[in-house]
Amino acid sequence: MAKIIGSPSRYVQGAGELSHLREHVALLGKNLFILTSPSGRGRVEGKIAKSLEGSDAKAVYEVFNGECCMTEINRIKAAFDASGCDLIVGIGGGKIHDTAKAAAYYSKVPVVIVPTIASTDAPCSALSVIYTDDGVFEKYLFLPANPNMVLVDTEIVAAAPARLLVSGMGDALATYFEARACRDSNAGNCVGGTITLAAMQLARLCYETLLSDGLKAKLAVERKVCTKAVENIIEANTYLSGVGFESGGLAGAHAIHNGLTALPATHAFYHGEKVAFGTLVQLVLENASTEELAEVLDFCATVGLPTTLADLDIADATEEQLMEVAKLACADGDTLHNMPFPVTPEGVYAAIVAADQLGCQYK
Incomplete structure (x- = not known):
């Protein structure tokens, strides 16, 4: 390809x-x-x-x-x-x-x-x-x-509410990790090919920009001012993430987002807020290192992105409801199958529960 x-x-x-x-x-x-x-x-x-x-x-x-x-x-x-x-x-x-x-x-x-x-x-x-x-x-x-x-x-x-910029960071947060998964599985991207070196580097730069400028940008936007950090985050959220996800490919994080839409309570949350939690679930599925999980959890906590089911108002979701989320995330044709290993609803359900516990432990 x-x-x-x-x-x-x-x-x-x-x-x-x-x-x-x-x-x-x-x-x-x-x-x-x-x-x-x-x-x-x-x-x-x-x-x-x-x-x-x-x-x-x-x-x-x-x-x-x-x-x-x-x-x-x-x-x-x-x-x-x-x-x-x-x-x-x-x-x-x-x-x-x-x-x-x-x-x-x-x-x-x-x-x-x-x-x-x-x-x-x-x-x-x-x-x-x-x-x-x-x-x-x-x-x-x-x-x-x-x-x-x-x-x-x-x-x-x-001039827009800071929560919207932070939501964009949540969407952008997934870019590097999903591109990495697609690269490792040699999965197709959203434009009918596989990932280029340029796209992988854009995805990595997106993540690095979030870590370096995310908090500074949030604080500036809360006061309705546009600093260099805000300019950088706008570019990361819009261009680096946009080209990075499309040319890198989607994997677990966005599929988990799609699954979460099955629960009406999550409709009150922005796309990127749900994707941020989906990124944690994907990292659990991958058995990512403690250091990487800590870095992502720390970033989410610092800028105010969800890390638990309670943060998405679904702390009381039943096992059956979370299994419905997992089944929808694993639907034929969704991007969870771009992960570099087989996925099942049971495995996704377990990853959702474990990611929630990690978030609770971090808090």
């Missing part, structure tokens, strides 16, 4: 860059169909209006209904087709990004992703995670190309 690395055609990051949106996308399209939330629109509309000044380009806004499901994707596609626009811009968080990417794919038009938060690594990927209308994981939609552009205005991202 060939080694393949994928990435967005262009990645733009800097303070105030959304005010230059029209200039950045000029070669992709003229009229912007903007998918965002009502609150997201309030945060970005002024900058977008400024970027359109002096042109005859238009912006058409569409409100996202909250779930990246086929019902919503089909609704957005229909709205875009009726809008007279030629470019989809997804502005917001991960589910908006994934919905915008999927709608652009089905409408056969370019897509630009503008994160207003750095809570997931979804912006850069040629992938949409599809859920049911009720928020339970359904499938991965692998797209033929990455977004045409990812534009990150760090002024906007730094």
Whole structure:
């Protein structure tokens, strides 16, 4: 199998860059169909209006209904087709990004992703995670190309709640460990090949950046300021993790996340928060060294990521419920089978319980 690395055609990051949106996308399209939330629109509309000044380009806004499901994707596609626009811009968080990417794919038009938060690594990927209308994981939609552009205005991202940046760190935390597992098993990545040296190094750099700058970035964002550490973490959460997971591959951590969606109580938690606990479960499955487990537990505790079932409000989950999580994580076609050894629901259940105990012991 060939080694393949994928990435967005262009990645733009800097303070105030959304005010230059029209200039950045000029070669992709003229009229912007903007998918965002009502609150997201309030945060970005002024900058977008400024970027359109002096042109005859238009912006058409569409409100996202909250779930990246086929019902919503089909609704957005229909709205875009009726809008007279030629470019989809997804502005917001991960589910908006994934919905915008999927709608652009089905409408056969370019897509630009503008994160207003750095809570997931979804912006850069040629992938949409599809859920049911009720928020339970359904499938991965692998797209033929990455977004045409990812534009990150760090002024906007730094002003978002710190918990969102920390959630992004949880998502990024899995990148190196899942890439390592896929490398060891020679499993395929998300772009139809195996991992390159470049992708492995991006994944490792992602992890090292989290350890060096994660706490500093959290503390800065809590005071609504953008420091060099914040810039570094935004890049780690968005680009290093995005290219790293897609070109490195997914394994245990994200499969555990998918399994956790079977428990309604976990729906109140962000994607990256559940992935962080999934990373601990994957490390237990691998029988990782005490030193590595301690490093990950220490990082999670320092920035405020979940390390126990109680942290996800499922301390009272029954054995039967946790077995359902394990069975969903082991579903045919999910990424747990990219681990470099066979996995079973029974083994995953045991790893979940053991990871929870490790977290409790650490606390």
